Amino acid sequence: xVQLVESGGGSVQAGGSLRxxxxxxxxxxxxxxxxxxxxxxxxxxxxxxxxxxxxxTTYAEAVKGRFTISRDNAKSKSTVVLQMNSLEPEETxxxxxxxxxxxxxxxxxxxxxxxxxxxxxxx
Numbered sequence: 235x236v237q238l239v240e241s242g243g244g245s246v247q248a249g250g251s252l253r254x255x256x257x258x259x260x261x262x263x264x265x266x267x268x269x270x271x272x273x274x275x276x277x278x279x280x281x282x283x284x285x286x287x288x289x290x291t292t293y294a295e296a297v298k299g300r301f302t303i304s305r306d307n308a309k310s311k312s313t314v315v316l317q318m319n320s321l322e323p324e325e326t327x328x329x330x331x332x333x334x335x336x337x338x339x340x341x342x343x344x345x346x347x348x349x350x351x352x353x354x355x356x357x
Contacts, residue, residue, distance in 0.1 A: 236260035236338060236346050238331045243351030250355070251319045256331030256348055258312040264342075266335035268314035270303065272327035272353075279330065283316060321355045328352050 242254040254270060269284025269292075283303035284292045291303055300320045306313035314331065331348035 236262045238346060238348035240331050240348045240351045243329060243353050245354040246321055248323055248355055248357050250321055252353060254316040254329055256314050258333055261338055262312055262336050264337040265333055269332050270316045270329055271332055272329045274327040323355045323357045326353060326355050
């Protein structure tokens with residue numbers, strides 16, 4: 235089994251910064267991509283940013299230039315970090331870590347989600 239351990243959520247004032255981290259455990263390997271999604275109250279879950287094993291990044295238009303996603307290679311290639319700067323109140327949401335297409339032993343899996351971490355941005 236694989237677990238995604240998320241950390242770094244919390245409360246911040248508008249204009250502030252937070253750093254989210256997600257570590258995948260459970261002998262996971264051969265990951266295609268890791269990313270962060272968010273879901274605000276009453277809204278659908280949306281992609282915030284993602285990064286492939288090859289380092290190709292994708293960002294939601296609304297966060298470009300403010301958020302940076304990276305893989306923490308100092309720890310392992312199964313850790314992803316999202317640096318969020320200049321946060322806005324409308325970005326208050328639960329942020330979910332996601333891993334797409336990975337292997338455990340001889341089995342290939344489509345994806346797995348973390349439990350989510352709350353980010354609250356006050357005005």
